[in-house]
Amino acid sequence: MVITFVVFTQFVYGQMSNYKSLYIYNFIKRIEWPAVQTDEAFHIVIYGDRGTYESISKIADSKLAGDRPIEVEYIDDVEDILTADLIYVDFSKRKYIPKINSWIKNRPILLVSDYKNAKLTDINLIETSDGLEFVIRPELIRDKNLKLSDMLVQLAKTDNENR
Template identity: 30%
Template sequence: MLSGLGKHFCRLFLILAAVLGTWEQAYARSEYEIKAAYLYNFIKFVTWTDAEATASAIDICVYGEDPFKEILHPLKSLTAHGKPINLLYPDKAADAAVCEVLFISREEKRQLSTILSQVGRNVLTVSDMKDFASSDGMIGFVTVGNVIRFEINLSSAREAGLDISSKLLELALDVIKK
């Protein structure tokens, strides 16, 4: 019998498998196909307290070198919170303030503090750079063995005006509450 956390993890995996296709296909997917599915599913478990009422779409932005390439493009045919999803690739961190979700490329590690300070409120920041969540980012991908997991910096999310569902917090490898 699965524990509460195990049940939620299984449920998230089923959601990911549904987004990606069959179980076998999901297991065989690339690292960034899995991360793209996570990005989409993160949106469902986050509430934008200030911006959601006025935004006409959910803008997912990739800042810096794009590790996803065309993998994110199918997200443009989906909706979240009843809104269409757009993909944007801002050239400057300040331009990312219009995004609901900002994936920051790991190559931007040296500029992370500057990027985070320019992004502003109501932007869910996500990255796969090492120690992202403990460096004031909100959701950081981590690899445990061959499994992609994530850490959440709840303090950073709350400071930015975002509410993260307890269901997503339960699935996190670690929740930082500084």
């Protein structure tokens, strides 16, 4: 029975990586970054989750972030981050979130993680038994000079709801 369980788990796991990527793409659509030159790529850094990296790379092949092309980079070491507009940190790399956050400071870089207890991130993706939800921290995002759509806030959970 476990073999079907394992194969099935892997299938669900693959699908969830794709859904996470679609969520991230939706965040990009509903958050406004400070204006830059349109030929400058929108830079996404993925740390620790190859599945999500592969899924979001496929999205980047056909979609834009506003008017900007999307570039996706996978890093093995937190020191490899040179530039970014969005950083996604996998649960397995959660201990590096404080370090990444201090590197970002208040620059317009959205920090997303699927570690549900992360406190320093702008958005936490939360996989529950019946869905994929997210917690959003509007004040942190606004401090970075990023503009949030009201719809995104409405769809998100608050920190209090997540407890």
